[in-house]
Structure formats: C-alpha cells, structure tokens
Amino acid sequence: MSLMEVNNLTKQYGQELAVENLSFGLEKGTATALIGPNGAGKTTTLSMLADLLSPSSGTISLADGLTVGFLPQYPQFFPWLTALEFTEMAARLSGVDTKKARLQAMRTLEFVGLEGAMRKNIGAFSGGMKQRLGLAQAIVHDPKLLLLDEPISALDPTGRREIMDLLKSLQQDTTILYSTHILNDAEEMTDQLLFMKDGRLIEHGSLDEVKSRHANLRIRIRFHNPAEAMKFAEEHPWKTYVSADSVYLSVDEEGPGMQQVLYTLSSEKQDILGVEFQTASLEEIFLKVVAGQ
C-alpha cells in the first residue's frame, strides 16, 4: 500500500494557481524525483506535504503512524548554536525522548560526515556543511518518509556526489521524495519521476516508462574528427545530427536500422572509432517534454 496518497492537491495564491490538481502516490521504499523549472510549484508542493502550508483543495493521506522528515530549500539555522546543540534540539522537536536526543544527534552527525565539526558553531560552517546539517536535522528522528527540497542543487559536484551517496544509503529503509533540477543526479536515484510545469504534473512514471515514451533510440557513429563526421553526414541520405566527432541517426520508421548502418560502414570501409545504440538522457527528455507543453 502507498505510504502517501496525494489527490487533486491545489494551492492558489490570489489569482495564481501555484499547484493545480496534483495526484500521485509514494510507495514504500522508493525514491521519487520531483522535477520542474523555476516556479513550477515544487516548493509549494513539498511545503504542503510537510504540513507547513495548507492546501486550497485536495487531500494528502498518510499511512498510519508515518513519521516524516523535511529539509527545506533554505533551512534556517541558529549560527550561535553548535551543530550538536542544533541537531539535538531538532531531535527533541521531532519527538525524540530527551534522554536519547543527544546520542541520536551524535549518531546522525556522524552519519552525515560532521563528526569532526559537532562542537563548532554553525556560524563558521561552509555551504556544504550546512547542507549536511540540514539533512541531519531532517533524519535525526529516523523518519520513514523523507521530503527534501533541492537537497543537492546548491552544492558543487563533490558535495552533490557525497549527499547523493548518503541519500542512497538511507533509501534502504526510508521512502524519499526530493525535488531537483540536476537531472543527471535524478537519473541515478529514482523509482518514480514527477515532471511539473506551471503547477501541473505534465509527465510521470518510472525512469524506464518515461524514457520509452519520449526517448527515441538513436545510433551514434564516432569518427576520428569532426570533419570526417560532417563528411559522412553529407554523403548519406539519412536524417542525421552531427555533434563534435559523432554522427547521430534516429532509429525510427524513416531512419536506417543498425544492420543497415553496419553494412554501409563496412562496405564503404569507413574508418571509424565505434558505433553504438544510445538513449536520450533525462535532461534531453525533460527539455523536450517541457517545450512540448
């Protein structure tokens, strides 16, 4: 059964519909990526799910006894507190027994890689350390559902990698819903994709479902240099796309199949570096879906 069911969720600000008739479910133990351009309604949605904002209409149903952790897009910290004091306070506010709160806070800070900075004032923390601390306050009470608003977007590639790895290790016993606009990362950790635009859900499904609906399979032929790729494209009647040293052919009713491409390459004795099937990346699909709206 679903851990959370969202039905026709709507939020209106004056005349503006920030979120419009959003419906989806979160299955236990899955990761869902909420993707959308700026202003799509991701923060508004997550704030309603975290019970920080009341919906104008629609319903959010939670499984009995579900505990929820939330990382806001811009978490507020108290710079004069130490990381340990702050996390312990978050634990208590989330209902952790006072006696256990300190130990739990220490364990969580260790888990997010802040064991060496536990007793430092947050005021001296870097952006990456604050992001880890934000995650710590969201998970310190061991929630079964974790809602994260842009947990990785503000980080550099190393920081993103580290937080993604932490999230993946949490995924074993936690259901995760996170918003992001870093689509390469989303592709790595997602059982369900939700694409939002202008407050509406414009596409959803598993990565494979979304890919098979939108991603045309294509063939990539790699040449030694861009000039050779260009020459090949010009000399053949197929619809091609040339980028750097490669020629791309879409595999559809009009395009050639792999067999025909291989036959052509060998009969013409083309000196190539390689030929392979490729699917479009999530980023390309997203741009296509958003543009098609």
Ligand SMILES: Nc1ncnc2c1ncn2[C@@H]1O[C@H](COP(=O)(O)OP(=O)(O)OP(=O)(O)O)[C@@H](O)[C@H]1O
């Ligand atoms: N408190 C508010 N009052 C009025 N309009 C709001 C308010 N909060 C959000 N909106 C509007 O609702 C829409 C959705 O905003 P939201 O912040 O949810 O988008 P988002 O997808 O999280 O964007 P971003 O990626 O930029 O964070 C925007 O058009 C925004 O201007």
